[in-house]
Every structure is written in C-alpha cells, then in structure tokens.
Amino acid sequence: MATQRIPVILVTGFLGSGKTTMLNHLMRDSADTRIGVIVNDFGSINIDAMAVAGQVDSMIPIENGCLCCAADASEMDEMLDRLTDPELRIDVVVIEASGLAEPQSMIRTLLSSTNERIVYGGLVEVVDAAEFPDTRVRHPELDRHVRAADLIVLNKTDRVAEDERRDLVENIQEIAPGAPVLTAAHGRVDPALLFDHRPRETSGEGFRQLSFADVWGDDAGAGDECGEDVCGDGHDHSHHLHTAYESMEFTAAEPLHPRRLMAFLDSLPAGLYRAKGFLHFAGAGRERKFTLHAVGSYLRFAPSPWERDEPRTTQLVMIGTGIDADTLTKRLTECVAAPAEEVDDTHMMGVLRYVDEAD
Numbered sequence: 001m002a003t004q005r006i007p008v009i010l011v012t013g014f015l016g017s018g019k020t021t022m023l024n025h026l027m028r029d030s031a032d033t034r035i036g037v038i039v040n041d042f043g044s045i046n047i048d049a050m051a052v053a054g055q056v057d058s059m060i061p062i063e064n065g066c067l068c069c070a071a072d073a074s075e076m077d078e079m080l081d082r083l084t085d086p087e088l089r090i091d092v093v094v095i096e097a098s099g100l101a102e103p104q105s106m107i108r109t110l111l112s113s114t115n116e117r118i119v120y121g122g123l124v125e126v127v128d129a130a131e132f133p134d135t136r137v138r139h140p141e142l143d144r145h146v147r148a149a150d151l152i153v154l155n156k157t158d159r160v161a162e163d164e165r166r167d168l169v170e171n172i173q174e175i176a177p178g179a180p181v182l183t184a185a186h187g188r189v190d191p192a193l194l195f196d197h198r199p200r201e202t203s204g205e206g207f208r209q210l211s212f213a214d215v216w217g218d219d220a221g222a223g224d225e226c227g228e229d230v231c232g233d234g235h236d237h238s239h240h241l242h243t244a245y246e247s248m249e250f251t252a253a254e255p256l257h258p259r260r261l262m263a264f265l266d267s268l269p270a271g272l273y274r275a276k277g278f279l280h281f282a283g284a285g286r287e288r289k290f291t292l293h294a295v296g297s298y299l300r301f302a303p304s305p306w307e308r309d310e311p312r313t314t315q316l317v318m319i320g321t322g323i324d325a326d327t328l329t330k331r332l333t334e335c336v337a338a339p340a341e342e343v344d345d346t347h348m349m350g351v352l353r354y355v356d357e358a359d
C-alpha cells in the first residue's frame with residue numbers, strides 16, 4: 001500500500017487578492033482536518049500570520065522578503081520537517097506565499113524537497129476580480145503566474161458586475177486554457193476542492209499533474225544568470241515581481257488621530273498599492289482594534305476587541321513601487337494624537353464609513 005503522504009498546497013496571488021481571507025475560510029470550514037500553515041509576508045511585520053494565528057493547528061511565519069527567494073530547498077525542507085512531524089498529526093500543509101512571490105520558483109523548491117512525508121498538492125492562484133485587469137497591464141508577468149496554477153480562484157466577485165465576472169473568467173481561460181476557474185467572494189471556496197478531509201494515499205490526486213515545461217518553462221531561460229543572482233541559489237530573480245517593490249513598516253505606541261490618519265490614506269502616493277495592519281486610535285476609537293486593508297483604491301477597516309493582554313499599538317506595513325519610506329514615516333508620525341488633543345466621535349466618522357456593516 002502506498003504510504004500516506006501529506007499534500008502541500010501553495011496559495012499564491014497578487015498583493016491583496018484575498019489569500020489570507022481564503023486561508024481563514026478554509027481553516028474555519030475544515031474543523032476535521034489538521035492544517036499546518038507557512039505564511040510568508042513581504043513586510044517585516046507579519047500581518048498575515050497574525051491574521052491566521054489561533055485558527056490553525058501549526059504555523060510557521062516568514063516575514064521580510066519573498067519565500068520564492070528567501071527560502072532555498074534546505075530552508076523549505078526544514079520548515080516542512082517541522083510541520084510534518086508525526087506528533088503534530090497534520091493532514092495538509094498550506095503555504096501562503098507573499099503577494100509578490102514567483103509561483104514557479106516555489107513549485108521548484110517544493111518538488112526538490114527531500115522530505116518523504118510530503119507530496120506536492122498543487123498551486124492555487126487567487127485573482128482579485130476588481131483589480132486584475134489593471135494589475136495585469138502593469139505586470140504582464142501575472143499571466144505566467146496564472147498559467148502555473150492548478151486551480152484559479154477568481155475572488156472578490158462581489159466587487160464586479162455579472163458581465164465583468166463572465167469576461168474575467170473567459171479572459172483567464174484564454175490565459176490558462178484548461179485550468180479550472182472558480183469564482184468566489186470573500187475566499188469562500190469549498191475546502192474539498194483543495195484537499196481531502198483525510199490524507200491522500202496517492203500523489204497529485206485531484207490536481208492536474210504539472211509537466212516539466214509548466215514548472216521550468218517560462219521561468220527557465222534566464223535561470224542561471226548568476227550576475228543577477230541576489231539570493232545565492234543560482235537563479236535569476238531580477239524578473240520576479242518583488243524586485244520592483246519595496247515595503248516599509250510603521251509602529252506607534254501612542255494612539256493615532258483618526259481624522260489625520262484618514263487624510264493620510266486619502267492622499268497615498270501613486271506607487272503605494274497595498275497597506276495593511278492594526279490601528280490604535282485615540283478617543284472614541286480607542287476601545288477597539290481596527291484592522292486596516294488597502295488594496296489599490298479599496299479601503300476597509302475591521303474593528304475587533306483588543307485581547308486582554310494585547311499591547312495597544314499601531315503596526316502598519318505598506319508595499320509599493322518607488323515609495324519614499326522616510327516621507328511616509330514622517331507623515332504617519334504626524335498622525336499620532338498629541339496627549340491633550342481632543343478626539344471625539346465625529347473624528348471617527350471618516351473611519352467608520354469604511355467599516356462593513358457585518359463588522
């Protein structure tokens with residue numbers, strides 16, 4: 001009988017497409033499956049890891065960089081060895097890549113793993129229905145990412161009209177002929193489409209088997225030009241999306257003034273595509289933690305209670321091209337409320353406009 005191997009599923013997708021949201025949904029909806037998670041965030045504060053913590057059976061966070069470059073095969077093996085320790089009884093491992101990771105590099109790393117307890121379980125690419133057409137113009141490389149996928153989740157379909165959704169599906173099917181496209185809102189996909197609720201007995205079950213060309217194809221060629229090798233693994237990463245992006249972090253122990261923070265968010269520099277993190281407001285907002293997500297022109301705050309011992313601090317990560325970290329830090333520092341400054345309910349109104357009713 002074949003040994004039962006643990007499938008390792010890669011979840012990729014451009015910045016803010018909804019990977020963490022989908023992962024959280026999968027974990028909530030698969031109580032009978034023990035899921036081990038590796039969460040990679042581009043910034044040095046791992047907001048995504050914090051967003052999935054508590055729901056998962058075992059998690060390894062990796063911050064500050066892209067897993068496709070940050071981890072060579074031995075580092076990946078080390079993480080997988082930890083997660084597949086029989087004592088953890090993990091049924092499936094899900095790797096959430098950063099929004100700038102190169103899927104094919106990650107597949108290569110996984111396929112070259114020496115861990116005999118795992119089997120590559122396929123690549124799920126999450127696509128942001130509202131942003132995809134514009135993002136694709138800026139980053140034609142996204143087509144290559146979509147083509148590498150075994151399953152494409154066209155997420156955020158609640159943000160587009162029915163005919164746009166149909167066009168997008170057609171468009172994706174042209175980019176990746178034959179690959180299944182699933183439409184979803186808020187990452188709500190059936191976990192059974194990604195993994196069995198019990199460990200699989202054979203490899204690749206349920207997923208299209210990737211060919212050599214799929215994995216080494218488009219991304220090869222430039223492969224071993226060491227002059228551009230920034231990671232020491234022999235591969236040329238100069239064409240990876242993340243080489244064009246920078247991230248910056250901001251933390252503040254003192255609460256922010258909501259009105260000044262909104263003015264800051266209303267005038268973000270053009271290259272800043274993604275902002276996320278937790279906000280600690282002064283005055284009327286101080287009793288709740290506000291999780292911020294900005295993706296392109298999309299902005300949302302989700303309030304939740306602070307944990308009993310949770311330090312009330314603001315922690316933000318911003319990701320974009322050509323961003324000036326010093327200027328952003330200065331502007332954010334100006335959002336900190338002065339100790340005696342009055343902050344009342346009306347100052348929170350700008351923030352509350354971007355809170356979904358369900359929250």
Ligand SMILES: Nc1nc2c(ncn2[C@@H]2O[C@H](COP(=O)(O)OP(=O)(O)OP(=O)(O)O)[C@@H](O)[C@H]2O)c(=O)[nH]1
Nearest residue numbers: 015016017018019020021099155156185186187293
């Ligand atoms: N309207 C809408 N919002 C969504 C949907 N899916 C996710 N979001 C929101 O989009 C924002 C980004 O979602 P995340 O799940 O953090 O995206 P991500 O791909 O993990 O982001 P990065 O790790 O930064 O690349 C959050 O505010 C989510 O609540 C959706 O289907 N519809």
